[in-house]
Amino acid sequence: MTRRMSPTRRARIFEAHNGICHICGQQIDGTKERWDADHVIALEISGDDTDANLAPAHEKCHRAKTSTEDVPRIAKAKRVQRKHQGAHRPRQKIPYRRFDGTPVYPK
Numbered sequence: 025m026t027r028r029m030s031p032t033r034r035a036r037i038f039e040a041h042n043g044i045c046h047i048c049g050q051q052i053d054g055t056k057e058r059w060d061a062d063h064v065i066a067l068e069i070s071g072d073d074t075d076a077n078l079a080p081a082h083e084k085c086h087r088a089k090t091s092t093e094d095v096p097r098i099a100k101a102k103r104v105q106r107k108h109q110g111a112h113r114p115r116q117k118i119p120y121r122r123f124d125g126t127p128v129y130p131k
């Protein structure tokens with residue numbers, strides 16, 4: 025999430041956590057490394073946009089976390105995209121089993 029934040033607020037959040045990335049637990053070198061003020065609990069879930077729910081995170085850690093959380097959303101977007109392109113998977117033939125356990129393959 026890219027959100028405009030005042031430099032003073034960023035600095036305050038950085039200070040409050042001693043510059044520790046809340047995702048990987050490593051010290052962030054604020055002069056060399058890019059970092060974001062990240063919502064500890066996703067804003068969509070907590071609705072909390074106060075400093076208490078913000079912690080510094082390396083940009084790369086933040087990005088990795090965001091992409092993991094967004095996977096279902098991205099997968100859905102891709103499905104929708106495929107549908108728009110008119111390419112849909114042919115119906116799969118899934119074998120079912122009789123009560124005695126023998127598989128039956130549909131013709």
Ligand SMILES: [Zn+2]
Nearest residue numbers: 045048082085
């Ligand atoms: Zn990190």
